[in-house]
Amino acid sequence: MIRARGLERRYGAKRVLRGVDLDVERGGFTLVTGRNGSGKTTLLRLVAGLAAPTAGELEVHVERGQLGFIGHEPLVYRELTAIENLRLYAQLYRVPEPRERIGMLLERFALWEARNQRAGSYSRGMLQRLALCRALLHEPELLLLDEPYSGLDSEGAELLDRELAERVGRATFVVATHDPERLAPLASGALAL
Amino acid sequence: MTYARDVVALARKDLLLELRARETLPAMLLFVLATLVAFRFALPADASERASVGLLWVAILFTALLGITRAFIPEREQRVLDGLVLAPVDRSAIWLGKVVATLAFLAAAEVVALPAFSLFFERVTWSTVAAVALADVGLCAVGAILAAMAAAGRARELLFPVLFLPLSLPILVGGVGAAVSDDPGRYLAFLALYDGVFAILAWASFEYVVTE
Amino acid sequence: MAVAAAVVLVAGFALALLWAPEDADQGPSQRIFYLHVPIALTAYAAFGWGAWKALRLLWTGNQRYDLESYTAVHMGTIFGTLTLVTGSIWARTSWGVWWSWGERQLVLFLILFLFYAAYFMLRFSLPDGPGRARISAVYALFGVVLIPISFLAIRLAENLIHPVVFTRDGPQMSGDMFFTFCVCLAGMLLLAGTLYLNELAGKRLDLKLRDLRESLELG
Numbered sequence: 151m152i153r154a155r156g157l158e159r160r161y162g163a164k165r166v167l168r169g170v171d172l173d174v175e176r177g178g179f180t181l182v183t184g185r186n187g188s189g190k191t192t193l194l195r196l197v198a199g200l201a202a203p204t205a206g207e208l209e210v211h212v213e214r215g216q217l218g219f220i221g222h223e224p225l226v227y228r229e230l231t232a233i234e235n236l237r238l239y240a241q242l243y244r245v246p247e248p249r250e251r252i253g254m255l256l257e258r259f260a261l262w263e264a265r266n267q268r269a270g271s272y273s274r275g276m277l278q279r280l281a282l283c284r285a286l287l288h289e290p291e292l293l294l295l296d297e298p299y300s301g302l303d304s305e306g307a308e309l310l311d312r313e314l315a316e317r318v319g320r321a322t323f324v325v326a327t328h329d330p331e332r333l334a335p336l337a338s339g340a341l342a343l
Numbered sequence: 344m345t346y347a348r349d350v351v352a353l354a355r356k357d358l359l360l361e362l363r364a365r366e367t368l369p370a371m372l373l374f375v376l377a378t379l380v381a382f383r384f385a386l387p388a389d390a391s392e393r394a395s396v397g398l399l400w401v402a403i404l405f406t407a408l409l410g411i412t413r414a415f416i417p418e419r420e421q422r423v424l425d426g427l428v429l430a431p432v433d434r435s436a437i438w439l440g441k442v443v444a445t446l447a448f449l450a451a452a453e454v455v456a457l458p459a460f461s462l463f464f465e466r467v468t469w470s471t472v473a474a475v476a477l478a479d480v481g482l483c484a485v486g487a488i489l490a491a492m493a494a495a496g497r498a499r500e501l502l503f504p505v506l507f508l509p510l511s512l513p514i515l516v517g518g519v520g521a522a523v524s525d526d527p528g529r530y531l532a533f534l535a536l537y538d539g540v541f542a543i544l545a546w547a548s549f550e551y552v553v554t555e
Numbered sequence: 556m557a558v559a560a561a562v563v564l565v566a567g568f569a570l571a572l573l574w575a576p577e578d579a580d581q582g583p584s585q586r587i588f589y590l591h592v593p594i595a596l597t598a599y600a601a602f603g604w605g606a607w608k609a610l611r612l613l614w615t616g617n618q619r620y621d622l623e624s625y626t627a628v629h630m631g632t633i634f635g636t637l638t639l640v641t642g643s644i645w646a647r648t649s650w651g652v653w654w655s656w657g658e659r660q661l662v663l664f665l666i667l668f669l670f671y672a673a674y675f676m677l678r679f680s681l682p683d684g685p686g687r688a689r690i691s692a693v694y695a696l697f698g699v700v701l702i703p704i705s706f707l708a709i710r711l712a713e714n715l716i717h718p719v720v721f722t723r724d725g726p727q728m729s730g731d732m733f734f735t736f737c738v739c740l741a742g743m744l745l746l747a748g749t750l751y752l753n754e755l756a757g758k759r760l761d762l763k764l765r766d767l768r769e770s771l772e773l774g
Contacts, residue, residue, distance in 0.1 A: 162683040163765060168773075200425055202555040202685040204618075215431035225426035227356070227417060229363040234356075241352040242430035244345065268363070284426070485697075492690050496680030506677060506694075509670035510701060513708035520712050533711055537704055544700055548693040551613050555685045 158205035184343030190326035218290035224281035228270030243288040353440025411486035438549035474521035477534035564742035591641040593743040601631030606699035609692035621688035
């Protein structure tokens with residue numbers, strides 16, 4: 151599903167990724183580890199198509215509509231409510247039966263009560279959970295998660311564990327984390343930067 | 344057609360954001376009024392009709408500048424643009440949604456500005472209104488893509504006016520010409536040409552501005 | 556190319572100064588026309604070349620076109636600025652004013668100067684990479700479309716901006732004048748070409764140097 155050879159990405163004079171190779175098959179679960187600044191975020195952005203490599207080859211055999219992405223930012227409009235945000239994304243991702251889907255996800259991530267509050271009033275943990283709703287809204291085949299547990303309290307983390315466990319094997323995962331122990335049991339492959 | 348639905352959804356989003364934040368539109372309204380008053384004071388009493396019409400256009404131009412500068416701020420500040428770019432949406436729909444929304448703001452400001460101008464200076468002719476309408480389309484079409492370019496870099500709010508003004512000069516010429524000349528048709532046709540050419544260019548190339 | 560440029564330029568200047576017949580209306584000051592118009596045309600050519608390279612960049616994604624487009628726009632801006640300067644000098648010597656709004660070329664180049672100066676500001680504000688290349692390319696395309704549109708606008712508005720009081724040489728030149736003009740034009744184009752290749756080579760060398768330095772630091 152994903153194939154990369156000799157990936158390189160530089161920002162100005164600084165080279166953030168050098169000679170990275172990656173192979174991910176359908177249904178795989180790859181952990182990407184490394185210190186801060188080792189390029190995990192950059193790698194995920196390259197695979198997502200948010201940035202282009204400055205050298206090397208990259209093939210991602212997934213349509214844009216089948217891709218789910220969690221980055222450092224939740225990618226939601228602070229001035230809109232959770233429901234309004236998800237409704238927008240549901241339209242953009244052509245989600246069938248959007249109301250049901252949105253309702254179900256908000257409930258699974260314990261955000262149903264806060265659904266009509268502005269996202270700007272959310273706590274860090276709530277924002278991360280909203281971001282997860284956004285990423286899972288369209289049931290993507292490929293999930294690219296950059297430190298998905300960051301900002302989550304223990305309850306939130308359990309919710310995420312449950313969602314991941316349900317989808318392992320059915321969807322493909324590439325997860326960047328600096329705490330690989332938590333996800334090690336799910337992983338089928340690893341890449342250290 | 345899903346393209347149209349995408350554009351509507353995106354434009355609605357921008358209008359909703361403005362409704363909540365209430366920052367840009369009030370500023371535009373107040374700014375255009377204050378500018379017209381300032382111009383009234385700045386012009387000598389026996390100034391020609393042509394001069395005052397020219398000032399109307401300057402006021403409109405700078406009000407558009409004020410409004411469009413903020414066009415991509417919500418996307419940029421929270422990196423939400425990434426979210427839109429990731430979606431399987433035609434990138435040009437993002438541009439078109441912005442154009443529709445900023446057109447709405449600009450038109451709202453002009454609903455105030457044109458009557459005010461009639462009050463302070465002299466009556467506004469139909470050719471002026473037509474010219475303003477055509478000019479708005481061009482300003483928003485070009486402004487939307489330039490705002491996205493400026494938003495990608497540093498000093499974005501300083502950079503946008505520098506990018507916007509040179510491209511808006513032909514609109515200024517067309518607009519003032521239509522308002523003032525005896526034969527406004529030529530100028531209106533020119534404005535329509537500007538709109539068509541630059542809108543197509545912006546529509547086709549927006550993709551390349553927001554992706555790498 | 557440099558040698559050819561030098562030869563043709565010198566020949567052109569010699570022709571312009573010594574050989575071409577004197578203009579009946581304007582006298583010796585008209586000779587600056589042989590400098591001013593070729594410079595202007597070269598600027599247009601440079602902007603067009605830059606836009607072409609920009610299109611190639613967007614089409615193929617090959618990053619080499621970014622540098623080529625940038626350098627061409629750079630050349631265009633330099634020659635554009637020279638157009639404004641020579642145009643101003645010509646206006647001064649012909650009509651006694653440093654600037655004339657009735658002078659279409661001059662006004663057009665003023666707008667273009669503002670536009671392309673912003674190009675560099677835009678480029679400077681963006682981080683190096685494929686993103687900057689793409690945005691610069693799109694902007695360069697806008698520029699080349701702006702040229703005819705602005706020209707139309709200026710023509711339309713001639714009587715609005717400034718009544719056309721003075722006229723100047725059109726294409727109705729005598730055969731000798733035309734020949735001199737062509738030689739000067741060829742010389743300017745060659746000069747632009749030489750500077751372009753020079754700057755391009757220099758920038759490419761800089762990049763290679765940077766790559767080498769990095770490899771040394773890491774390996």
